[in-house]
Amino acid sequence: MxxxxxDPVINGIYKGMRxxxxxxxxxxxxxxxxxxxxxxxxxxxxxxxxxxxxDVTRKDFMSWVDRYMKFxxxxxxxxxxxxxxxxxxxxxxxVYSDLSRQGKCRVIGYKSNSIPPVIYAPExxxxxxxxxxxxxxxxxxxxxxxxLVELFADQAKAKKAEERLKKFVQCVRIGNPSTPSND
Numbered sequence: 641m642x643x644x645x646x647d648p649v650i651n652g653i654y655k656g657m658r659x660x661x662x663x664x665x666x667x668x669x670x671x672x673x674x675x676x677x678x679x680x681x682x683x684x685x686x687x688x689x690x691x692x693x694x695d696v697t698r699k700d701f702m703s704w705v706d707r708y709m710k711f712x713x714x715x716x717x718x719x720x721x722x723x724x725x726x727x728x729x730x731x732x733x734x735v736y737s738d739l740s741r742q743g744k745c746r747v748i749g750y751k752s753n754s755i756p757p758v759i760y761a762p763e764x765x766x767x768x769x770x771x772x773x774x775x776x777x778x779x780x781x782x783x784x785x786x787x788l789v790e791l792f793a794d795q796a797k798a799k800k801a802e803e804r805l806k807k808f809v810q811c812v813r814i815g816n817p818s819t820p821s822n823d
Contacts, residue, residue, distance in 0.1 A: 652808035653784065657683065661777050670752060670773045671729075677780045678726035681705060683808070684787055691800045698723055708783030711775055713756035721745040721769070740767070750776075 657680045664673040685700040693700075702719030710716065724739035725748040731737070740747045749770045751759075757775030760768075792798045 646810070648802075648805035648808050648810060649788065651810040652805065653683075653788075656809065656811065658781060658784070661780070665774055665777060668752075670750060671733075673773055673777060674725075674750060675729050677776055678722070678729060680780055680784070681709075681722070681726070684708075684784060687801045687804050688787065688791060688797070691796070701726065704783075704787070708787050709779045710782075711757045711771075711779055713758055715756065715758040715760045715769070717748065717758060717769060717771060718745070721748060724748075743767070 657676065661673050661676045661680070664670070664676060681701055681704060682696055685704040686696040688704060689696055689700045702723050705717075705719035705722045709722070720739065724737040724745040725735065726737075727739065728734045728737040728747075735747050735749055737745075739745045746760075746767050746769045749768055750773050751770050752772070753774050754770065754772045757772040757779075759770040791801050
């Protein structure tokens with residue numbers, strides 16, 4: 641059987657990013673979950689950006705979201721809205737960003753869980769949309785799965801992605817193999 645413990649997709653994405661998001665949600669650290677999802681979107685956009693680029697851009701982030709992140713309800717959230725929310729959380733630890741203050745996107749508020757997963761009531765506040773944190777994570781996970789299948793189906797993109805994956809943070813086990821692992 642192949643040893644997948646050092647495979648960057650398994651180790652970096654599934655055991656790293658995804659597990660971190662799941663653990664923060666399970667432990668009620670929803671703000672941390674949100675930040676990790678936005679960081680994960682940046683990482684996925686990095687893998688899929690054009691081969692000639694070295695750094696992911698706002699356009700790459702927004703395009704990735706628009707293509708891969710969908711919610712199982714009528715109301716959806718756009719790439720520009722998630723980018724504004726990302727900037728607010730990562731730069732200000734806030735729901736507000738330059739984009740939302742300029743009226744270029746709705747402010748995203750968060751709920752621990754809700755049905756439907758996205759709630760928009762313009763009669764209450766036309767500039768606010770509420771998103772379930774667990775649904776945000778699930779939408780990201782489904783998007784990652786779809787993205788990776790499409791990415792590795794294209795040989796040219798797959799080759800570049802494999803180069804980029806080598807740069808991903810990975811946890812590898814060093815030391816006595818008989819010591820119990822926390823995987």
